[in-house]
Amino acid sequence: MKRIVLVALCGLLGACSGGDQEELRQWMVDNSANLRGNVPPLPQVKPYEPVPYDAEGSLDPFKSAKIEPDAKYKQAAGKGGAFQPDFEARELRNSLLEKYPIESLKMIGYMNINNRPLAVIQVDNKVKQVRVGDYIGLDFGMVTRITDKGVELRELIQDSAGDWSERTSSLYLQSKEGSNK
Numbered sequence: 001m002k003r004i005v006l007v008a009l010c011g012l013l014g015a016c017s018g019g020d021q022e023e024l025r026q027w028m029v030d031n032s033a034n035l036r037g038n039v040p041p042l043p044q045v046k047p048y049e050p051v052p053y054d055a056e057g058s059l060d061p062f063k064s065a066k067i068e069p070d071a072k073y074k075q076a077a078g079k080g081g082a083f084q085p086d087f088e089a090r091e092l093r094n095s096l097l098e099k100y101p102i103e104s105l106k107m108i109g110y111m112n113i114n115n116r117p118l119a120v121i122q123v124d125n126k127v128k129q130v131r132v133g134d135y136i137g138l139d140f141g142m143v144t145r146i147t148d149k150g151v152e153l154r155e156l157i158q159d160s161a162g163d164w165s166e167r168t169s170s171l172y173l174q175s176k177e178g179s180n181k
Helices: 002-018 024-034 072-074 087-093
Strands: 106-113 116-123 126-130 141-146 150-158 164-172
Touching: 106 164, 116 141
Parallel strands: none
Antiparallel strands: 106 116, 116 126, 141 150, 150 164
């Protein structure tokens, strides 16, 4: 039985190896004679033309004064606008929470005393109570609303032209799980 299978296998291999494939070769030569790749020409490269840059008279985008005011002398820098803060009142308040950026403050508690909400704010290792109308943060942030979930603020920020505008920010209640993240 093994011999019959071996003889049949050899016969099949012999039939495939030789033979007349001249017709196939002639067809390949005829059809590939006129084949040429069609690649479109590259676009014309324009020469580089440098553009002169004149930084004189422009505002430096990397100055910290553009981002946040740190002195009362900035108040004369621009037109001011309708929202210009009272720098002297800030100095008179001398609040601890106004000396830290809002990002470093944590709301760690909420209380409701005599139907007046209070937020408990922690900065470094100090804890302060905050009411609606108190100021916190470096951007003249006034507390406008206190809920059991967070504190809403109205901040005054100065743009690069020296104009003051309002923005709203929030400080959310931090749980013990959230403070370890």
